[in-house]
Amino acid sequence: MRLNLKIWRQAGPDGAGKLVDYAADHVSPDMSFLEMLDVINERLVKQGEDAISFDSDCREGICGMCSLVINGVPHGPDRGTTVCQLHMRRFKDGETVTIEPWRARAFPVVKDLVVDRSAFDRIIAAGGYVSINVGGAPDGNAIPVSKQVAEQAMDSAACIGCGACVAACKNASAHLFMSAKIAQLSVLPQGQVERTTRVVAMIAQADADGFGSCSNEGECEAVCPKEIPISNIARMSREFTRAVFAGK
Amino acid sequence: MSSSKLDAKVPGGPIADKWDRHKFEMKLVNPANKRKYTVIVVGTGLAGGSAAASLGELGYNVLNFCIQDSPRRAHSIAAQGGINAAKNYQNDGDSVYRLFYDTVKGGDYRSREANVYRLAQLSVNIIDQCVAQGVPFAREYGGLLDNRSFGGAQVSRTFYARGQTGQQLLLGAYQSLMRQVHQGAVRMFARREMLDLVIVDGKARGIIVRNLITGAIERYAADAVILATGGYGTVYYLSTNAVNSNVTAAWRAHKRGALFANPCYTQIHPTCIPVSGDHQSKLTLMSESLRNDGRVWVPKKQGDKRPPEQIPEEDRDYYLERKYPSFGNLVPRDVASRNAKQACDDGRGVGDSGLAVYLDFKDAIARVGPETIKAKYGNLFQMYAKITDDDPYAVPMRIYPAIHYTMGGLWVDYNLMSNVPGLHVLGEANFSDHGANRLGASALMQGLCDGYFVIPYTIGHYLASTALPKVTTDHDAFGEAADNVQQRINQLLAVKGSRGIREIHRELGRIMWDDVGMARSAQSLTRALARIPALRDEFWHDVSVPGSPDNLNQSLEYAGRVADYLEFAELLALDALQRSESCGGHFREESQTPDGEALRDDDNFSYVAAWEFQGVGRAPALHKEALVFDEVHPTQRSYK
Numbered sequence: 001m002r003l004n005l006k007i008w009r010q011a012g013p014d015g016a017g018k019l020v021d022y023a024a025d026h027v028s029p030d031m032s033f034l035e036m037l038d039v040i041n042e043r044l045v046k047q048g049e050d051a052i053s054f055d056s057d058c059r060e061g062i063c064g065m066c067s068l069v070i071n072g073v074p075h076g077p078d079r080g081t082t083v084c085q086l087h088m089r090r091f092k093d094g095e096t097v098t099i100e101p102w103r104a105r106a107f108p109v110v111k112d113l114v115v116d117r118s119a120f121d122r123i124i125a126a127g128g129y130v131s132i133n134v135g136g137a138p139d140g141n142a143i144p145v146s147k148q149v150a151e152q153a154m155d156s157a158a159c160i161g162c163g164a165c166v167a168a169c170k171n172a173s174a175h176l177f178m179s180a181k182i183a184q185l186s187v188l189p190q191g192q193v194e195r196t197t198r199v200v201a202m203i204a205q206a207d208a209d210g211f212g213s214c215s216n217e218g219e220c221e222a223v224c225p226k227e228i229p230i231s232n233i234a235r236m237s238r239e240f241t242r243a244v245f246a247g248k
Numbered sequence: 249m250s251s252s253k254l255d256a257k258v259p260g261g262p263i264a265d266k267w268d269r270h271k272f273e274m275k276l277v278n279p280a281n282k283r284k285y286t287v288i289v290v291g292t293g294l295a296g297g298s299a300a301a302s303l304g305e306l307g308y309n310v311l312n313f314c315i316q317d318s319p320r321r322a323h324s325i326a327a328q329g330g331i332n333a334a335k336n337y338q339n340d341g342d343s344v345y346r347l348f349y350d351t352v353k354g355g356d357y358r359s360r361e362a363n364v365y366r367l368a369q370l371s372v373n374i375i376d377q378c379v380a381q382g383v384p385f386a387r388e389y390g391g392l393l394d395n396r397s398f399g400g401a402q403v404s405r406t407f408y409a410r411g412q413t414g415q416q417l418l419l420g421a422y423q424s425l426m427r428q429v430h431q432g433a434v435r436m437f438a439r440r441e442m443l444d445l446v447i448v449d450g451k452a453r454g455i456i457v458r459n460l461i462t463g464a465i466e467r468y469a470a471d472a473v474i475l476a477t478g479g480y481g482t483v484y485y486l487s488t489n490a491v492n493s494n495v496t497a498a499w500r501a502h503k504r505g506a507l508f509a510n511p512c513y514t515q516i517h518p519t520c521i522p523v524s525g526d527h528q529s530k531l532t533l534m535s536e537s538l539r540n541d542g543r544v545w546v547p548k549k550q551g552d553k554r555p556p557e558q559i560p561e562e563d564r565d566y567y568l569e570r571k572y573p574s575f576g577n578l579v580p581r582d583v584a585s586r587n588a589k590q591a592c593d594d595g596r597g598v599g600d601s602g603l604a605v606y607l608d609f610k611d612a613i614a615r616v617g618p619e620t621i622k623a624k625y626g627n628l629f630q631m632y633a634k635i636t637d638d639d640p641y642a643v644p645m646r647i648y649p650a651i652h653y654t655m656g657g658l659w660v661d662y663n664l665m666s667n668v669p670g671l672h673v674l675g676e677a678n679f680s681d682h683g684a685n686r687l688g689a690s691a692l693m694q695g696l697c698d699g700y701f702v703i704p705y706t707i708g709h710y711l712a713s714t715a716l717p718k719v720t721t722d723h724d725a726f727g728e729a730a731d732n733v734q735q736r737i738n739q740l741l742a743v744k745g746s747r748g749i750r751e752i753h754r755e756l757g758r759i760m761w762d763d764v765g766m767a768r769s770a771q772s773l774t775r776a777l778a779r780i781p782a783l784r785d786e787f788w789h790d791v792s793v794p795g796s797p798d799n800l801n802q803s804l805e806y807a808g809r810v811a812d813y814l815e816f817a818e819l820l821a822l823d824a825l826q827r828s829e830s831c832g833g834h835f836r837e838e839s840q841t842p843d844g845e846a847l848r849d850d851d852n853f854s855y856v857a858a859w860e861f862q863g864v865g866r867a868p869a870l871h872k873e874a875l876v877f878d879e880v881h882p883t884q885r886s887y888k
Contacts, residue, residue: 012799030524038529041803042748050795051803055317057490059530061631062415063321078634085634110461112798114317118438121318125430129423130382131306134298134700137373137380141337144391145384152407153384157416162319190382 001027001093006042007052007098010109017109019098029089033076034059034066036088037099053112061085061225064160067167068113070098074164074223082162082225102163104172106210117163119209120177126205127198128181130190149187156184159224165220165228171212176220178202179236180228186239196246203240253507254858254873257661258362264344264880267366268660271705273623275712277373282307285711288455288470290497292319294692295675297421298699301401304428304834306704311468313437313457313491314685315805317435320422323478323490324695328535328628330396330406330691331378333371338395338886342403344368349880351690354400354580355655355683356832356848357882358513360875362662363680370701371693375407377700379418385409395411398688400534400580400887406689411535411627418690426449440466441805442497443736444729445473445671447506452671453719456729458737460805463798465730467721472670472707474513475501476699479654482513483813483820484765485757487651488520488533495816496811498677507858507871509659509679511816512824515686515833516766518584521635522604528724531650532609532635534628536688539577540646541612541621544568544584546605550595556606556644567591571843575887582685582833582846583887586651589766590844592648597846599646606642630787649766653691655682655833656823659858659873663706664698667858669714672707673876674698679856684832740807745790751802752787753810756817759783764821769837773825780821781865784814815864822859826870829853841884849884 004025010017027036034056041051057065061082068083070076076086078208091097099113107115145153157180182199185191191198214233221230259270277285285308289300292314300312314322347368352359379385386394386408395404398883409416428434434451439460442773446454446469453471480495481487502508519534545564552559567587569576579587588605591597598604613621618641622629629640636646658666658680664680675695682690763776787810795801830839830846831853839847856873 028525031527032529035527035529038750039527042750045750045792045794045803046746046748046793048744048794050801053800055800056322057316057321057492058326059491060326060488060532062326062412063316063323063490065316065321080630081634085631087634087637089637102397114800117317120556121426121436121438124320124423125426129427130380131427132380134302134377134424134704137376140335140375140379141392143379145387146391147387147389151385153382154412154416157384157409157419158412160415161318180781184384185382188382188384190380247337248329 296697359683
C-alpha cells in the first residue's frame, strides 16, 4: 500500500519546525509503524539527505523510548499500544498520516520527532523510590505482601515512562506518570516510611519542571500504552491530602 | 597455551569459602576517602545501573553514562520471564550448590567454577534487595514470594513480576540510581556514547564520549572505568536486542588492549516470533516461561500444510517431550533451538516460510482455563496477537529461534577486572558466568549480582591497592583518544557513497546468520571470514552517512556501530572456527553425537579463548585460560 505522510521536521531546539510531505510506497501491512519510517529513512540516507530523527529502542513496547503523535494521537490509533507495536495493517491504502513529536513545555523538541524527557527523571529523583542502601535488606519473605496488593502495585508499576500522558493532556500534566509510581509505593509495605514525603516532593518537582495540573479529562488514560488507570491520580490526590494533614 | 596475561585471580580454599575469604583479604577504602575517588560507569542496565547506585551509596564520586534519553530505557527492561535465586522457598530441593551445578552444566562446562559459585551464593541477596526496593514480585495467597520453573532446572527457583520482570528489576535499580543522582553522589550523562577508552600509564583512566545531542566530543577522567554496555547480538542484524544495542564501547576497549573472550558463544533463543519480511528491524521474544504450559510440536509428516487445528494428535510430533522425557519442553535454550532447526530442516516447519514450529496452549487452557493462562502470560499473548494478527488462545503460536544473548564478552578475572588495570566489565558485556550457554532467568541474576554485590567490593580493593596519581583530561592520552574519535567520525562522513547503512548491516546479519548461526562448519566459517572483510571494504568505500557531526545525527551513530560490527564479526567467526568442538550455543556440525547433540572435546578445548587485538584485518593473538573443574565433573550433558 501507499501512504502520504506529513512529518514534523525541526532542525534543532530553537528552529521553527514544519510539516514536510513524504510518500511511503510499497508499505507492507506486516510492517510496524517504525519499520515504515526506517524504510523512508533508508531512502533518504541513500540520497544523502538528513534522515528523520525519532526515538526508539526495544521495539517491543517496554522501554518507553518511542514517542510519536500520529494523526493527533500519542502512539497512534491502537489502544494500549506503543508506536513500535503499531502495525501498518491498521492503515488504509492512500491514507494521509500526520506524524508529530510529543508537545509539552516540559518536553522541549531536540530535533524532528525527538524530545527531551529528562524532567521525568527529575521527578523520580525527587522521591520515586524506597530509600534503602544495598546490604541491609531483610529476607525477601520477611515482608509478606498480599497477592491482591502485589497485583495492584504491579498494575501501577507497569508504567513505561514514555510521556504519552503528558502529550495527550491539554494541561501537559505529568499526573498519570507521577501517580503510577506514588500509587505503587504507597500500597506496598516497603513504601510506607516515606509515604508522605514522597508525594509532596514529586509533585513539587513536577511543578518546578513546568508540567500542568490535572483537570480530570482522562486523555492520559486513553492514550497510555500500558492502560494505567486514572484511579492512580485519585490515589495520589488522597496521598497528597493525607500528607498535607500530616503537616508535610 | 596459558598466558601470563590471564591470571584469573581465583582465591584459594574450598569453593564455598572463596568469596567470604576474598572479601576479608581485599583492601578497603575508608569511608572518608571514598569521595576522593571518581569512578566512571558506562551503561545503566541491571549491571551498570545497580553498580552506579551502589557505588554512589558507598560514597564514591560516580559518573554514569547511557546512550538513551534516560537511564530507565536500558535493554534489561525487556527481560520478561524472571530471575533465578537459590532461596529454596518451594522446599523442592534447591540449594546454592544446585544452582551452581545447574549453571555450570547448563553452560556446557565452559565457565569458571569460582565465578559461578559466587553468583549462586549472592543470588539470594539479590531477591532480598529487590523486595526491599518495592519491586512488585508475584506473590502467593499467603503473601510469600511465588516461583515458576525455567529451562535447564528441575526446581522452581525463578522469581517474577508478571511478564515484565526485567522492567521491574531495572526500575528498582533506576530508582536507587536516581536517588543517588538526587543526593549528588552520581552525575548522570544521558545521550552520550562512549567511543574510546583512555589509558594512562597502563591503567584505564577515562573515556571519550560523543554528546549525541550537540555532537561534542567530551572527555571524562576517573580512577577506574566500569563497562556495563551489554552484548553484541545485533551483529546478526535481526535479534531480540534493542535496535540501539551495540558492541562499540566494548570493541573500542578491545582495540585499546582489553581481551575479548569467547565471542563465538552466542545464544539463540528458541521461542521468538518468526521473521515476516525484509523490512523487519528486530525480532520479538516470547518468554521461555511459556514453555511451562505450552507444548512444542510440528507435524509428523513433511510438508503437512493443514492448519494446526485440523492436524489430529496422532499426526503431531511433540519432539521435545519425545526426545527428552525428563525435561520435556523445559530443556535448555540451545537444545530447544537446535531441535526446532532440525525439525524445519527436515521439512516439517510450519507457517508460510516453513521456518517455525508450534507452541500450543490448548492442553493448558483446557486444564486450568483461559483466565489462569491470561493471568500468567496475558501481556505476552497480547504482544503476540499484535505482531502476528493471530489469537494464541485459539490457535497455537508459531515460534522460531532468534539471536537473544551473547555469553562471550570482554575477559575479566574473579574481581571482574579486565586485563587492562582499572577497566572493569559487568553483566552481559563480560564473558564470565554462563559458559557456552546461559540458562533462562540467569541474565538478570548476573547483572544485579555484579552491580550490587561484587563490584562494590572489588573496585575498593583495586583503588586501595593501586597508585593512582591525579590525571586530568588535559593529558596527552585524552587528546590522542579524542583525535582518534574525531577522525573516525570524519571518515564516516567523508565516504559519501550510495549504499544505505541499514542495507549493509542487514547484509552482515545475513552472513552471520547463514554462516555463523545455529550450526557452523569449517566451510561456512571460512566463507564468512572471506565475506566479512569484503563487506567492510564496501562499507568504507560506498556507505552514505548524511548530515552533520555537530548535532543529533542518528545516521552517524548507526554508521559508527555498524563499522565496529564489521570488524568485530570477523573475530566472532574466527573464534568459532578455532573452536572445532561443539559446546552449548556453539554448534559445529563436525562435532556431534550420533543423535545430533553437541559433542564437546574437553581434551582440546577446555579453555577460555581470549583474543588480543593486533590491528584491523590482522590475525588477533589467542590467549587461553585453562578451565579447571574441581566440583562439577564435566560429562556429556543430558536432559533425556
